Amino acid sequence: xxxxxxxxxxxxxxxxxxxxxxxxxxxxxxxxxxxxxxxxxxxxxxxxxxxxxxxxxxxxxxxxxxxxxxxxxxxxxxxxxxxxxxxxxxxxxxxxxxxxxxxxxxxxxxxxxxxxxxxxxxxxxxxxxxxxxxxxxxxxxxxxxxxxxxxxxxxxxxxxxxxxxxxxxxxxxxxxxxxxxxxxxxxxxxxxxxxxxxxxxxxxxxxxxxxxxxxxxxxxxxxxxxxxxxxxxxxxxxxxxxxxxxxxxxxxxxxxxxxxxxxxxxxxxxxxxxxxxxxxxxxxxxxxxxxxxxxxxxxxxxxxxxxxxxxxxxxxxxxxxxxxxxxxxx
Amino acid sequence: xxxxxxxxxxxxxxxxxxxxxxxxxxxxxxxxxxxxxxxxxxxxxxxxxxxxxxxxxxxxxxxxxxxxxxxxxxxxxxxxxxxxxxxxxxxxxxxxxxxxxxxxxxxxxxxxxxxxxxxxxxxxxxxxxxxxxxxxxxxxxxxxxxxxxxxxxxxxxxxxxxxxxxxxxxxxxxxxxxxxxxxxxxxxxxxxxxxxxxxxxxxxxxxxxxxxxxxxxxxxxxxxxxxxxxxxxxxxxxxxxxxxxxxxxxxxxxxxxxxxxxxxxxxxxxxxxxxxxxxxxxxxxxxxxxxxxxxxxxxxxxxxxx
Amino acid sequence: xxxxxxxxxxxxxxxxxxxxxxxxxxxxxxxxxxxxxxxxxxxxxxxxxxxxxxxxxxxxxxxxxxxxxxxxxxxxxxxxxxxxxxxxxxxxxxxxxxxxxxxxxxxxxxxxxxxxxxxxxxxxxxxxxxxxxxxxxxxxxxxxxxxxxxxxxxxxxxxxxxxxxxxxxxxxxxxxxxxxxxxxxxxxxxxxxxxxxxxxxxxxxxxxxxxxxxxxxxxxxxxxxxxxxxxxxxxxxxxxxxxxxxxxxxxxxxxxxxxxxxxxxxxxxxxx
Numbered sequence: 001x002x003x004x005x006x007x008x009x010x011x012x013x014x015x016x017x018x019x020x021x022x023x024x025x026x027x028x029x030x031x032x033x034x035x036x037x038x039x040x041x042x043x044x045x046x047x048x049x050x051x052x053x054x055x056x057x058x059x060x061x062x063x064x065x066x067x068x069x070x071x072x073x074x075x076x077x078x079x080x081x082x083x084x085x086x087x088x089x090x091x092x093x094x095x096x097x098x099x100x101x102x103x104x105x106x107x108x109x110x111x112x113x114x115x116x117x118x119x120x121x122x123x124x125x126x127x128x129x130x131x132x133x134x135x136x137x138x139x140x141x142x143x144x145x146x147x148x149x150x151x152x153x154x155x156x157x158x159x160x161x162x163x164x165x166x167x168x169x170x171x172x173x174x175x176x177x178x179x180x181x182x183x184x185x186x187x188x189x190x191x192x193x194x195x196x197x198x199x200x201x202x203x204x205x206x207x208x209x210x211x212x213x214x215x216x217x218x219x220x221x222x223x224x225x226x227x228x229x230x231x232x233x234x235x236x237x238x239x240x241x242x243x244x245x246x247x248x249x250x251x252x253x254x255x256x257x258x259x260x261x262x263x264x265x266x267x268x269x270x271x272x273x274x275x276x277x278x279x280x281x282x283x284x285x286x287x288x289x290x291x292x293x294x295x296x297x298x299x300x301x302x303x304x305x306x307x308x309x310x311x312x313x314x315x316x317x318x319x320x321x322x323x324x325x326x327x328x329x330x
Numbered sequence: 331x332x333x334x335x336x337x338x339x340x341x342x343x344x345x346x347x348x349x350x351x352x353x354x355x356x357x358x359x360x361x362x363x364x365x366x367x368x369x370x371x372x373x374x375x376x377x378x379x380x381x382x383x384x385x386x387x388x389x390x391x392x393x394x395x396x397x398x399x400x401x402x403x404x405x406x407x408x409x410x411x412x413x414x415x416x417x418x419x420x421x422x423x424x425x426x427x428x429x430x431x432x433x434x435x436x437x438x439x440x441x442x443x444x445x446x447x448x449x450x451x452x453x454x455x456x457x458x459x460x461x462x463x464x465x466x467x468x469x470x471x472x473x474x475x476x477x478x479x480x481x482x483x484x485x486x487x488x489x490x491x492x493x494x495x496x497x498x499x500x501x502x503x504x505x506x507x508x509x510x511x512x513x514x515x516x517x518x519x520x521x522x523x524x525x526x527x528x529x530x531x532x533x534x535x536x537x538x539x540x541x542x543x544x545x546x547x548x549x550x551x552x553x554x555x556x557x558x559x560x561x562x563x564x565x566x567x568x569x570x571x572x573x574x575x576x577x578x579x580x581x582x583x584x585x586x587x588x589x590x591x592x593x594x595x596x597x598x599x600x601x602x603x604x605x606x607x608x609x610x611x612x613x614x615x616x617x618x619x620x621x622x623x624x625x626x627x628x629x630x631x632x633x634x635x636x
Numbered sequence: 637x638x639x640x641x642x643x644x645x646x647x648x649x650x651x652x653x654x655x656x657x658x659x660x661x662x663x664x665x666x667x668x669x670x671x672x673x674x675x676x677x678x679x680x681x682x683x684x685x686x687x688x689x690x691x692x693x694x695x696x697x698x699x700x701x702x703x704x705x706x707x708x709x710x711x712x713x714x715x716x717x718x719x720x721x722x723x724x725x726x727x728x729x730x731x732x733x734x735x736x737x738x739x740x741x742x743x744x745x746x747x748x749x750x751x752x753x754x755x756x757x758x759x760x761x762x763x764x765x766x767x768x769x770x771x772x773x774x775x776x777x778x779x780x781x782x783x784x785x786x787x788x789x790x791x792x793x794x795x796x797x798x799x800x801x802x803x804x805x806x807x808x809x810x811x812x813x814x815x816x817x818x819x820x821x822x823x824x825x826x827x828x829x830x831x832x833x834x835x836x837x838x839x840x841x842x843x844x845x846x847x848x849x850x851x852x853x854x855x856x857x858x859x860x861x862x863x864x865x866x867x868x869x870x871x872x873x874x875x876x877x878x879x880x881x882x883x884x885x886x887x888x889x890x891x892x893x894x895x896x897x898x899x900x901x902x903x904x905x906x907x908x
Contacts, residue, residue: 060539085545093542100540105533110555110631119551120541155631171541340748347749351761358765467646467897471890473841475848476864476882479871487872574754578845582868593849596764604764608757616752 007076007179007211008034008057008096014070015049015056017282024282026052026066028235034179037209039201041226041243043216043258047279049235050215051101054181057213058098059088076178094124097172101184103164107156113140114152117171124175139170143200162193169200173208181213186221198225219258223247231255234280234290241315251312251322253295289319297321333627341620345613352609353394356386356601367411367601397605407606412598417606421588425610427497428587431579432572434503435511440565443515447522447561451530452549462519469516474575478509478582495584502585510579514568521564525557532556559630566622570615647902650894657888660704661711670698672705672858681874690880694866703880705858710840710888713774713853717839718832720778725785726821726828732786733793734816744790747783755780755842760851768851777842781835788831792824826903830896837892844885860885 015027027049034040042050055061056068059080073080075096080088092098100106108116117139118132127135133152140148143166156164165185172180182201186194198221204210214225222229222243230240231254239252250256277294280286289307292298299320307318312326356363364381365372381387385396400406407417450459485505486494492504529535530553538552577589584590592607594600660667669689676696684691690699732743753761759776766772797820846852847861855862860881867877 058540060536062539089539089542089544091542092540098540100533100537102533106537108534108538108552108556110559110629111552119543119547123541123543123547157631168537171537343745344748344752348752351749351753355761355764360766467894468886468890471837471841471893472886473844473848473861473882473889475845475861476878476885479864479868479878479882483871483875483878487875570754574756577756577760578848581849592760593851596760596768596851601764608753608761611757612753615754615757 005036006033007036008213009074010053010057010071011074012071013053013056013068013073015052015061015066015068017064017066019065019283022283025285026235026282027056029071030230030232030235030237031071032230032237032240034211034213036178036211037205038228039205039212039214039226041214041216041222041229042232043219043222043229044232044238045217045279047234047282048232049282050217050232051183052235053232054098054183054213054215057181058092058096059085060092060098090124093120093177094175095177096179096181097175097177099165099168099172099180099182099185101187103161103168103188106168107164109156112153112155113159113167117152117167117174120171121174135174136170139174140167142173142204143167143170144196145170162189162197165189165193165197166200169197169204173204176208177210179211179213181215183215184217185214187216201225219247219261231258234285235282236290237309237316237318238291239315239317239319245314249313251315251317251325252319253297253321254291291319334624337620337623341616344616348612348616349398349609350394352605352612353397355605355608357390359601366599369411369599401609407609408602410600410603412600412603417603421591421603421606421610424586424588424591427585428573428576428580428589431503431506431510431585431587432569432576434507435572435575436514436565436569438507438511439514439518439568443518444522444561447519448526448549448554450519450523451526454527459523462523466516466520469512470520472512473578474509474513475578475582477512478505478579481505481509482582497583497585502583506579506583506585509582510572510575513575514565514572517568518561518564521561522557525560526553529553529557555629559626562625562629563622566619566625569618569622573611573615644898646894647898650891650896650898653887653891654895657707657891658711661708664704664708667704668698668701670701672697672701673856674698681870681877683874684876691874691876693863693877694870699863699877699880702858702863703860703884706860706863706881706884707888709853709857709859710843710885713770713777713843714836714839716774717778717781717843718835720774721781721785721835722828722832724779725782726789726824728782729786729789729791730793730816730821733790734797734820736794740790743786747786750779751783753780755838756845759842759846763846763851768846770853770857773843773846773852777839777846781839784835785828785831788827789821789824792827793820796820796823830900830903833892833896833899837889837896840885840888840892 010033011031013027013030014025017024017026030049030053032040032042042053044050052061052066055064055066057073057075057080061067068081075091078091080091083091107113111119114133114136117136118129121127121132121135122129137148137152140151145151145163145166151159151163151167156167159167165188169185185201186197189197201212201214202225205212214221216222226243228241229243229246231238231246231252233254238254239246239250246255247259250259280290280293286293286303288304289295289298289302292302295302301320305320307320307323309316309318310323310326311317317323356366359366362377364377364384364386367384367386368377368380385393397408400408405418405422407421409415410417410420446458446462450462453459482494482505485492493502494505496502534556535548535553538548543552573589576587577593579585580587580590581593588607588610592604592611595603595607670687674697676692679688679692679696681694682688682692682696688698688700690703693699693702728743728747732740750758755777758780759773762772762776762779763769766775793816843852844859844861844864847859847863848865850862850865852861853859863881864878867874867881870877
């Protein structure tokens with residue numbers, strides 16, 4: 001029964017970047033599910049593989065040196081890794097939409113806002129340009145852009161950053177997709193605008209029973225917005241489960257560190273001061289648990305072996321220390 | 331709108347000064363302008379006659395106003411010093427021929443150069459990319475008159491497909507078009523490639539892909555329209571070079587254009603015709619550059635409001 | 637990475653061609669096998685032989701020797717042209733960019749007017765005034781190269797002069813002219829070198845064009861453009877006469893263009 005409710009199921013996804021003979025494992029064995037009407041958060045520092053995961057699902061790695069090297073991506077019963085480029089273009093925009101981090105550069109500077117929304121509708125649903133433009137106007141109303149009619153004829157450079165991100169969201173919504181992947185949709189925006197955009201996502205989810213993958217580095221946003229969350233570190237899953245459970249009782253040391261580092265709303269920081277060190281390069285990953293060089297609890301075993309995932313009270317964790325703690329408490 | 335007015339004002343100023351320079355050619359020549367016009371071995375009385383009939387005895391400003399006034403109001407460029415024919419009608423005919431040749435040339439360069447540039451960019455480092463780039467580096471290095479000679483050698487002398495010289499039919503236009511357009515083709519292909527490569531890296535191309543736009547739409551609409559901005563400038567500059575190239579191409583192919591008229595007039599020291607030709611070619615060149623500037627603005631909405 | 641190697645290779649090729657052409661230009665008296673000016677009317681348009689390895693031209697002159705000697709003609713002209721462009725252009729650009737205001741507007745307007753004439757037209761203008769010949773060609777082509785240098789230097793000067801160290805020098809009481817020469821101009825040297833290299837190629841082609849029109853160097857002087865022009869009537873019967881001088885022009889221009897492009901990438905100079 002529950003299966004019908006699952007929109008996206010990713011299993012053991014592995015994505016690597018290749019420079020000459022060097023392989024950089026950007027995503028290494030990631031599994032997660034997104035249910036209908038659910039918001040899944042993916043959280044981690046820059047370089048943890050969040051965006052690469054999203055781009056792998058969208059199959060938008062084509063222009064980069066990256067490619068999916070293992071696992072499966074199942075979207076509404078279809079294996080996305082098996083579909084052709086042409087089919088994928090029919091899925092993108094219509095069934096899965098994406099909102100990017102950079103509203104300033106993600107809109108085409110030489111096409112009007114109306115054109116950019118309407119062309120998407122025309123491509124996916126065989127409607128006339130006029131009808132598409134009428135729908136574009138409604139969409140701008142939906143994402144609460146004032147003077148929608150006038151905005152349709154304007155170019156991106158005439159809009160503020162917040163407005164542009166709303167346009168991006170309207171563009172994502174235009175074909176009533178089943179899933180929206182929002183990659184740091186508010187990072188580039190002012191704090192007040194951030195709140196408005198996040199509220200908008202919540203409203204849209206309720207209105208359309210939309211499934212959303214929300215990628216962020218901000219535990220505050222996770223707490224505010226998501227039903228479930230996956231914490232990623234250096235291409236691996238650290239902890240994955242119900243947001244409420246994890247926030248109440250984080251098991252993985254990295255999750256704990258992230259929570260300590262919840263940035264105040266008036267600061268934009270993407271690197272964690274709370275934990276010493278930086279995330280490793282994908283071309284220079286440490287042996288054993290990838291988090292061990294920065295983990296105060298690391299033992300000899302953490303340096304040598306990669307921890308397996310284990311499940312405890314409704315969440316999955318990858319950590320030897322956490323496993324021991326659970327065992328002791330039993 | 332203000333931009334348009336400013337551009338046109340600037341155009342008028344440049345045209346004004348350019349016309350003064352063209353007008354002054356006769357006066358720049360060392361010695362007496364009337365003597366220069368009369369040519370060597372002419373009696374002193376005849377020189378004086380010419381001085382009066384050409385108005386060379388009057389103040390410079392008045393001469394300029396008369397000359398320019400006649401051109402603007404009546405299209406009258408004066409008479410040829412060689413055969414006393416009116417220059418205006420002759421130049422009009424020659425000018426039309428040059429325009430035809432130049433437009434054919436730039437059209438040829440655009441319709442071949444842009445597609446090759448695009449393919450080169452989307453198939454970077456492929457065989458076709460390397461071939462296109464190799465050709466374009468070679469293409470800009472070959473002098474137009476040498477290309478012309480080689481084309482004649484291959485297609486007229488050896489294969490006998492196209493006539494080597496003359497004008498009048500479409501067949502006569504083929505070789506001069508290729509010769510005059512080849513340099514520009516190379517430059518346009520190269521510019522298209524680098525401009526496309528730059529654009530294809532941009533975030534909005536990823537957005538277009540993420541929206542599920544068909545590949546052809548992503549390339550031809552989203553990428554090309556942005557890439558066109560620098561390409562348009564290049565085309566404009568190339569059109570200017572083409573006008574210079576016309577002088578050479580027309581000479582090789584004995585094509586009755588204004589460039590050849592100018593060269594012939596220089597050899598014959600027909601100063602009035604030289605003045606007229608210089609003015610017309612320069613005028614076209616300047617007006618063209620202004621149009622390109624305006625087109626640039628049409629393609630880039632970001633500049634409109636700035 | 638692949639592209640980088642290709643690019644470097646191209647630069648190396650360009651540099652090698654330039655070295656070879658320059659060497660030929662300097663050493664031409666020792667390379668030639670006959671006097672390039674000496675006519676032999678009994679041996680006109682002769683095919684290649686032991687005595688004349690590329691044959692003779694329409695006046696019985698040795699083609700090989702003329703093409704080799706042509707390198708010196710072209711190089712000398714091009715160097716003078718580039719000299720005019722660099723010196724005048726740098727001066728105008730530096731003054732314009734450094735002083736700004738009315739001086740700047742006036743000088744740039746003059747440059748605009750100069751740019752209103754296509755290069756070859758400007759050359760023809762001087763040919764008309766001073767009669768066809770070497771000097772007219774050099775002045776015409778040289779002057780038409782000035783605006784590009786001027787704009788380039790002006791741009792660099794304007795961006796550099798605001799930088800702090802110049803401010804520091806100024807407050808230390810150094811004279812304007814000395815600031816300009818000692819601190820600002822050395823920083824524009826990269827773009828100037830690139831522009832000069834590319835202008836070498838362009839001047840070679842334009843001057844050859846004038847020669848081809850019969851409006852370049854004096855008759856008889858071995859010059860590639862003029863040689864092509866003279867050879868035209870033999871195109872059908874002896875195509876070789878037309879091939880060598882043209883190939884020489886193309887090769888020289890190719891060398892300078894490749895080198896210029898390579899330098900631009902290496903010095904990271906952006907084009908206007």
